[in-house]
Amino acid sequence: MQGTITTRGLIATACTLFLCLSLLNGCSFNRGTVGDELKQENVDAIKKGVSTRAEVVAALGAPDRIIQANGHEIFQYYRYDIKAKGLFLLILNFSRINIKSDDLYIFIDKNGVVDEVVLGKRTDRLEFQFWPFGD
Amino acid sequence: MFRCCRSGLAFLTMLLTLSGCGLASFNRLSVNDPIKQEDVAFIELEHTTFTQVVAKLGTPDELISLGDDEGAVAFYHFLDAKYTRINYGWPLQFVSPVPVDMILAGGGLGTNMFLVMFDHQWIAKQQSFAKHLLANRHRLWPFKDN
Numbered sequence: 174m175q176g177t178i179t180t181r182g183l184i185a186t187a188c189t190l191f192l193c194l195s196l197l198n199g200c201s202f203n204r205g206t207v208g209d210e211l212k213q214e215n216v217d218a219i220k221k222g223v224s225t226r227a228e229v230v231a232a233l234g235a236p237d238r239i240i241q242a243n244g245h246e247i248f249q250y251y252r253y254d255i256k257a258k259g260l261f262l263l264i265l266n267f268s269r270i271n272i273k274s275d276d277l278y279i280f281i282d283k284n285g286v287v288d289e290v291v292l293g294k295r296t297d298r299l300e301f302q303f304w305p306f307g308d
Numbered sequence: 309m310f311r312c313c314r315s316g317l318a319f320l321t322m323l324l325t326l327s328g329c330g331l332a333s334f335n336r337l338s339v340n341d342p343i344k345q346e347d348v349a350f351i352e353l354e355h356t357t358f359t360q361v362v363a364k365l366g367t368p369d370e371l372i373s374l375g376d377d378e379g380a381v382a383f384y385h386f387l388d389a390k391y392t393r394i395n396y397g398w399p400l401q402f403v404s405p406v407p408v409d410m411i412l413a414g415g416g417l418g419t420n421m422f423l424v425m426f427d428h429q430w431i432a433k434q435q436s437f438a439k440h441l442l443a444n445r446h447r448l449w450p451f452k453d454n
Contacts, residue, residue, distance in 0.1 A: 242373035242380035243428045249371065264398075266333040273340055276367035289359075293367025295340060305336035305390060305446075 201259040201268075202301060208237070208252035211277050216292050219279065224287045229279055236279075245288060250277040254296035258303040269302045331398045334446060335415075339387040340369070343422045351424065351435050358382070358430035368424075377428045384422040391415030392446040414447030 215232050218224075229248060230236075236248035252275045259268035273295040280289035343365060350356070350364055361382065362368075368382035392415055397408035425434040 240371050240373055240380075241376070242371065243426075243430060244377055247371060251369075262330060264331045266330050268333070268335045270335075270337045272338070274369060276369065278367060278371065291359075291362050291367055293362065295366060298341075305334045 199261040200303075201257075201261070203255075203257035203259075203270075205255040205257075206253065207255075208250070209234075211250060211252055211275050211292065211294070213292075216277060216290060219287055219290055221287055221290060226281050226285045226287075229281070229287060233277075233279075244283060246281040248277075248279040248281065250279075251275065252296070254299050256299050256301045258301040260303040267303045267305055269305050271299055271302060273299045331395055333391075333393040335391045335393075337387070337389040337391075340385065342386045342388070342420065343384055345437075348422065348435060351432055353432055353434065356432045358426050358432075361424055361432065365422075374425075379425060379427045379433065380430075382424045382426065385419070386421075387417070387419045389415060389417040390446045392448055394448060412448075412450050414450035416447065 211233075218232050219229055224232075226246070233248075233250055237251050238249040240247040240249065253272060254274075255270065255272045257268065257270040259266065275292075275294045275296050277293075278289075278291040279287055280291075282288045347365065351361065365384060369385045370383040372381045372383070374380060391413065393411060393413035395409055395411045397410040400408040421438040423434075423436050423438065424432050427433050
């Protein structure tokens with residue numbers, strides 16, 4: 174008798190699992206990046222008042238942008254990180270793409286020496302999400 | 309603005325790959341975290357420096373010079389886009405011998421920017437939001453006026 178109940182339970186579980194799997198049609202995780210990671214050790218190697226323009230380029234490569242402002246030459250390096258997740262049910266599909274950027278600005282004075290280094294990282298807070306509603 | 313356009317293009321491309329074949333799809337794209345009015349309340353014009361702004365808000369997405377020793381403008385971009393696609397013909401596949409599609413789709417691209425203008429000594433002179441964020445919403449019916 175107990176064996177029969179167990180068999181029925183197994184069949185019920187299998188049916189439930191099959192139903193759930195047929196409703197959950199699929200899901201996807203996508204990831205993409207633009208630009209190289211701005212490594213903290215590379216940024217730390219650049220010393221204010223000491224490092225030169227050439228040393229900056231040697232450490233980080235050519236900047237993505239160069240801006241001239243207030244007597245400074247400003248090198249900008251940026252990187253984008255993209256995380257996308259999709260949940261594809263039989264009837265409804267949900268997907269969400271999150272993009273965040275890291276930006277590094279290096280201010281170089283008129284003598285070609287680094288005056289200021291500003292690094293902002295947002296990509297470490299980037300998450301995979303599929304729910305497209307709410308805040 | 310160029311970066312926002314690029315993000316919009318990326319959004320459209322990814323929609324094509326992510327949109328499934330079910331009855332309805334709800335998609336969203338977010339670029340960076342929105343900056344709220346209370347986040348920028350600390351900025352005192354003629355006092356707050358570029359370094360202080362960066363310490364609170366992070367690095368700007370874009371920095372533009374206003375000319376030699378005339379200051380610069382820092383831009384913080386953020387974007388929130390929502391897109392809905394409903395195939396009203398999808399249920400007919402169970403009764404119709406041929407696939408029937410009647411797809412209505414709509415959405416909105418809410419972009420926003422926060423700008424801080426700095427003088428030649430990197431002290432904040434002006435700040436403002438460019439507000440278009442209300443454009444983002446899921447649209448189930450694309451024929452409404454707005």
